[in-house]
Amino acid sequence: MFNTVVESVRENMKAFFANIIAIFLLAIIPICIVVYGYFNFNINAALFTKDTNSIAGSPFYYGMLSNLGAVFWACAAAICFLGSNVVLFDEAIKTFFTWSFLFSSLLLFDDLFLLHEQILPVYLGISEVVWFGIYVLAMLVYIVKYRMILIRGPYLYFLLSVFFFGMSILIDIIPFEVKGEIIIEDGFKFLGIIYWMAFFYKLFMVQLRKS
The missing domain is CATH 1.20.5 (Single alpha-helices involved in coiled-coils or other helix-helix interfaces)
Known part of the structure; x- marks a missing residue:
């Protein structure tokens, strides 16, 4: 003993x-x-x-929506990370949460470090259009592979997220002159992030109750 x-x-x-x-x-x-x-x-x-606004001497509200978006990206990634490590969940759900964690983390780092805006086009010569195409392809593969989990989950949140992301990308790719264009583009993106995080939170709670 x-x-x-x-x-x-x-x-x-x-x-x-x-x-x-x-x-x-x-x-x-x-x-x-x-x-x-x-x-x-x-x-x-x-x-x-140091914080970017602190370095630049900018007001605290500069980049507010972008910073909040990063917070909710991180929330989504954290929820997915937890979901991928809950022993009671079945392997299919855990695998889904694992890939969702990696995808959410990539999107988080893209936002934080300007991957598609600076690093890829300036340092690697990859245009935004190509990168967005990769995102769209990755999203399609993701949806097809995990369609049953998405359909059986709180899919309305996911559909709203994809819709808002799609609108944001469309506005970014197709230039048009309208007052407040950046508010529309980034507003759609922020809504997409919120519903993305909400989807994984709802799915995580559903799976937790089933376990």
Whole structure:
């Protein structure tokens, strides 16, 4: 009995320290990027670490909708991450949540670091239209592959999300002159993010009640 308890404690401690190390290694990556940029390119470290508005001396409300969008992207990704790790969920649902976590995280990083607006077109020579085409293709594959889960879930939220995203992309690709165009484009995008997050929250709760 005593030996069993000792062995159990030992295994738990191994798992605990393994998790501590894994979390540390994950957290140290962005810090290493800051250090690399500072010492190799002489970039002011504050440009990496401080808030953008603080650096630019801009009012707090600059980028408000974009920042809120990033928060809700992160909420959606967090919900999907939890869903992919709930032991009681069946494997199909867990796989769905895993891919949804990766997709939501990609969209989050796209928004935060301007992937399709700066990094891809400026540094990699990939136009926004091509990137949007990749997004559309990925979304179609995602919908076809997981259509049964989507249909059986709170699909109205998902359909509203796709609709609003589609309208935002359409306005971005097809130029037209109208007062407040940016409000319409980014407003549609924000609504898409909200319904995207709401869909995964509702689906997660439904699956949790079933378990």
